[in-house]
Amino acid sequence: MSAALRVPTIVFVxxxxxxxxxxxxxxxxxxxxxxxAPSIVLTAQPMSINSGSSTTLxxxxxxxxxxxIMGVGSFGxxxxxxxxxxxxxxxxxxxxxxxGTVQTSVSITVASPNGALTIALTAxxxxxxxxxxxxxxxxxxxxxxxxxxxxGTFGAVGSTSVSPTAxxxxxxRATGAGATASSSxxxxxxxxxxxxxxxxxxxxxxxxxxxxxGSSSMPYLNSLAQQYGLASQYFANTHPSxxxxxxxxxxxxxxxxxxxxxxxxxxxxxxxxxxxxxTWKSYAENLPKVGYTGGDSGxxxxxxxxxxxxxxxxxxxxxLNNLVPFSHFASDLANNMLPQFSYIVPNIQDDGHNGTLNxxxxxxxxxxxxxxxxxxxQQDGLLIIxxxxxxxxxxxHGGGQVAEVIISSKAKRGYQSTTLYQHQSTCRLALQAxxxxxxxxxxKNAPQMNEFF
Numbered sequence: 001m002s003a004a005l006r007v008p009t010i011v012f013v014x015x016x017x018x019x020x021x022x023x024x025x026x027x028x029x030x031x032x033x034x035x036x037a038p039s040i041v042l043t044a045q046p047m048s049i050n051s052g053s054s055t056t057l058x059x060x061x062x063x064x065x066x067x068x069i070m071g072v073g074s075f076g077x078x079x080x081x082x083x084x085x086x087x088x089x090x091x092x093x094x095x096x097x098x099x100g101t102v103q104t105s106v107s108i109t110v111a112s113p114n115g116a117l118t119i120a121l122t123a124x125x126x127x128x129x130x131x132x133x134x135x136x137x138x139x140x141x142x143x144x145x146x147x148x149x150x151x152g153t154f155g156a157v158g159s160t161s162v163s164p165t166a167x168x169x170x171x172x173r174a175t176g177a178g179a180t181a182s183s184s185x186x187x188x189x190x191x192x193x194x195x196x197x198x199x200x201x202x203x204x205x206x207x208x209x210x211x212x213x214g215s216s217s218m219p220y221l222n223s224l225a226q227q228y229g230l231a232s233q234y235f236a237n238t239h240p241s242x243x244x245x246x247x248x249x250x251x252x253x254x255x256x257x258x259x260x261x262x263x264x265x266x267x268x269x270x271x272x273x274x275x276x277x278x279t280w281k282s283y284a285e286n287l288p289k290v291g292y293t294g295g296d297s298g299x300x301x302x303x304x305x306x307x308x309x310x311x312x313x314x315x316x317x318x319x320l321n322n323l324v325p326f327s328h329f330a331s332d333l334a335n336n337m338l339p340q341f342s343y344i345v346p347n348i349q350d351d352g353h354n355g356t357l358n359x360x361x362x363x364x365x366x367x368x369x370x371x372x373x374x375x376x377x378q379q380d381g382l383l384i385i386x387x388x389x390x391x392x393x394x395x396x397h398g399g400g401q402v403a404e405v406i407i408s409s410k411a412k413r414g415y416q417s418t419t420l421y422q423h424q425s426t427c428r429l430a431l432q433a434x435x436x437x438x439x440x441x442x443x444k445n446a447p448q449m450n451e452f453f
Contacts (some may be wrong), residue, residue, distance in 0.1 A: 014350050037431050038102050040095035043050070043414045048109040051116070054084035057091060064095035064102075083108070084329075096404035103112055117181035119174040130191040130450060133163045136170055138183070143174035150276045150438045164447055165428075166193040194410045194453055195431040197220065197380035198369070202344040203304065204263045205241070205353035208390040208400040209234070217357035220365040221385065221405065224372075229406035229415045229452040232323035236389040236399025242303040244388040244399055247423040249306045251441020257394060259362070261295060264309040267440040268381055269310050269427060274434040279339035282307040285347040290291055291320035298352075304388075307343060329367070332376060336441075352387070372407060382433050383407040397422060406452045419453055425449055 014188060040061045048057050058080040059067055070075045070092045072081055078145055083091065085108055094103040119140045128134050138146055147153045149171050151162060158416070162170065169186040209232070212218055213225060236244050243253035247267045273280050286300040293308040308438070313319040314419040326345070332338045349355040350363040364385070371377050390400025397420075404426065424446035428439050432448070439446075 007069075010133070019157065022064050033178050036063045037098045037099040038062060038066065038095045038097040040064060040093060040104050042091070042093045042106050044091070044106045044108055047106070051086060052084075054082050057081050057083060057093075059093055059095075059315040060232060061095045061097075063099050067093055067095050068096075071095045073193065077253045077286060081244070095274050097359060100394070112371055117174045117176055117179050119143060119172055119183045121148075121172040121183040123170070123187045126186065127188040128164075128374075130165065130189055130448075131163070132189075133161050134187045136160050136162055136172075136185060138172050138174075140176075140181075142179075143181070144176040146172050146174045148172045148434060150272070156237055162187065162379075162437060164189055164192075164435075165450075166432045166435060166439050167195055167348045168339045168435050170437075188421050191447070193432045194428065195380075195435050195452055196382045196408070196410070198338055198340060198341045198342070198376060198382070199430050199433045200344060200381065200383040201430055202346075202364075202383065202385045202415070203245070203248075203305075203351065204346070204385065204387045205348070205351040206389060206391065207352050207357065207387055208394055209403050211391075212357065212403045213385070215357060218361040220369070221359045223402070224385070224407055225405045226412065226414060228408065229417065231404040231406070231412050231417050231419075231421050231449075231452075233420045234386070234402055234404040235397035235417050235420065236387070237423050238398045239389055239395065241388050242306075244423055245303060245306040246309075247442070249310075249440075251424050251427060251443040251446075257293075258303045260309070262309070263311050263314050264306075265311040268310050268312060268430065269440060270307060270310055272431055272436055272438050274312070274319075275438065276434070277435065278341060278343040278434050279341070281322045281324055281332075281339045282329075282343040282345065283324055283329045284345040285326040285350060287323065287325040290324050292323060293320070299349050299351075301348055303344075304345050304348075304351070304353075321360040326367075330370070333376065335369060336376065338376065342428065351412065378409050378424055381408060382410070382428065386423075386426060408450070408453075411452050415452060417449075419447065421447060421449060421453065 032037055036277050038061055042059045043054050044057050046055055061077045064077045089107050090105050090107045092103055092105045121138045123134050123136055125134055125268050140156045143156040155221045163218055164187050167188045170186055171182055171184045173180055173182045236245045237255050240258050242258045246254045284305045293314055299317050304380055344364055352360040386404040387402035390402050394400030424442040427443035428446045429449045431439055
């Protein structure tokens, strides 16, 4: 073949090769497309919901074989899933395929339902020394006011100073649009009165300190005074009895007429217990029946039971049920049904009023020794035994010198105080021990009895 003929032939063959190569390039591009990175589109409908409602997440992909939505689950390359977040939430979907992974996100806004409340209460500082103060602060949403038990009622946002005498948990309740919400904060008091689950106040009658402490007629009470705490400079407030009982429970003498039969509307211990959410009962020996607010009956004397005078009790059917005969005490103890505050009133034969000191001491041993030995008391009990007044001839500080014994597993052992105290300090101690931060009358500023703990 001549050279002139060979050149076209070569060009023709080269052209065929170019066509063949071009066809081969289309095949490689298909293979490459199969390994491309995936893509994903994620949507939510609706994107804003109310608390308690749901929304639907939907997704579509290219070059993906699966989708994983964090916190929801794993799915196919295209699909949907229903979710019901309780608060505003961002959902992230990861699409996976031969070419790798890719992710995208969508946020769901969750709105509080109309009228729902939130409240946040804080205490600063949260730990104070005895006698110090802390600032309670609160913020709310959808609230019109807040009430802090034992402190007061305030606006929806604000602060107030508190000076608890013992470690106290404050609970703020927000109200608005027919709904409520609450939040709590604790202020720890170092060096104060420890917290108790049960406080017992027991009254004896009409004997001086010197006739009781060291007396062979009261060996059981003296054994308690030696083992636990004794207030050796404790004085009643007045003569006769009723003013002392009222000072113990209202912070005021109010009347010195033992046969008083009216209703007392003055601030009182029950009011503060109820405001703080504490339970109470008065256990009076020989009380004729539950809820009895009448006068003396046999060996029962009304003025030894001041709770029967308070309007907070007399005018409340539910609170009247807390006036019970002492015969209920043993069963309440056995059935773990004791209230947080118990007032104990022996009858006039068993409290030293008409009967002998030996008789009063025997009554204590029979009825109080089982209480002190109980697991309930050993765990968180405080018992205060005191006398209402001294002999009539003893008028020191108003009502004469009497004995008071502080009994608890948390109290100092064998401790004897020489600080001058009166009934308003006992009133304060009883409330402090239960974490109550407010006090009636003179109890508010009475000397604190922290030294016994």
